[in-house]
Amino acid sequence: MEIKEKISIIVPCYNERECLEIFLEAVLAETAALPVDLELIFVDDGSTDGSLEIMRKLSQEHSQVGFLALSRNFGKEAALLAGLQAATGDFVVAMDADLQHPPELLPQMYFAIVNEKFDSVAARRIDRKGKAPLRSFFARRFYKLISKATNGEILQGATDFRMMTRQVVDAVLSLTEYNRFTKGIFNWVGFSTKWIEYQNVPRVGGRTKWGFWKLFLYSVDGIVSFSAKPLAISSFFGIIFCFVAFLFAIFIVVRWLMFGDPVQGWASTICIILFVGGVQLFSVGILGQYLAKSYLEAKGRPVYIVKERSE
């Protein structure tokens, strides 16, 4: 008998009880016609809504389904890593449980790898219909900023939905950093990537796990993890201020020569002190971000802890 190749689909799940079954049905339907074996791994990222029970049930009902339960909520990046490490397939797909990553794209991704010889195929959302306008505005700013910070490697609307060959997965796993910004890592490892575009779809059930604040922190994290450019900001301000101070010194000397030295300018002095103080604190804050990252890296803690896994 010919040995078939295997696709592993890894799905980070945090409180996705309402989505799991619909998701599984959809994926099974879309991949049924592909000439491959399927392995589906749900990674329960410390859900508190009983997602795990459903995973246990699904893995008993379907031989292709397995699960991995983390001991608490470690965040999506950690769950993704856990899934990638558990996957055994020749091709590995990372996708969300809420059907916002359309399973219809799976065959297209598979054929792009097998026939067109791409190393990975990733999905890109081309509109944000159904997302809050303010969020979309900030999301666009974030993509602009991060693509500047990483020299244009992260595309607008890039998602974590992608299929990779075993070679790419092994490359991704060879990065052992603690602060994992997956979008950045996928780009960093290189290889050829085909981008497939799709229209945004709303969640099938449940709620998004990303509030505004969480997304904001995630953006800061992503930028700090993948670029040292913010550090240059303080040097930039430093140089500008020296220059301004120099001009100001000339101005004061000239004014003194022409008009003498009546004491005044209290308000402007305070403004300058506050402004420069603010910029200094801001710069120290940036420095602190990097220091905190290094601190966490230096501790060398595991990225996640597994509590239970299917046989």
Ligand code: UDP
């Ligand atoms: N997720 C996770 N851990 C978290 C937050 C989210 O595993 O701490 C999973 C979530 O279950 C989903 C995916 O990451 O499968 C994307 O999350 P969500 O759909 O809430 O994000 P959005 O699509 O709104 O950006």
Ligand code: MG
């Ligand atoms: Mg979603």
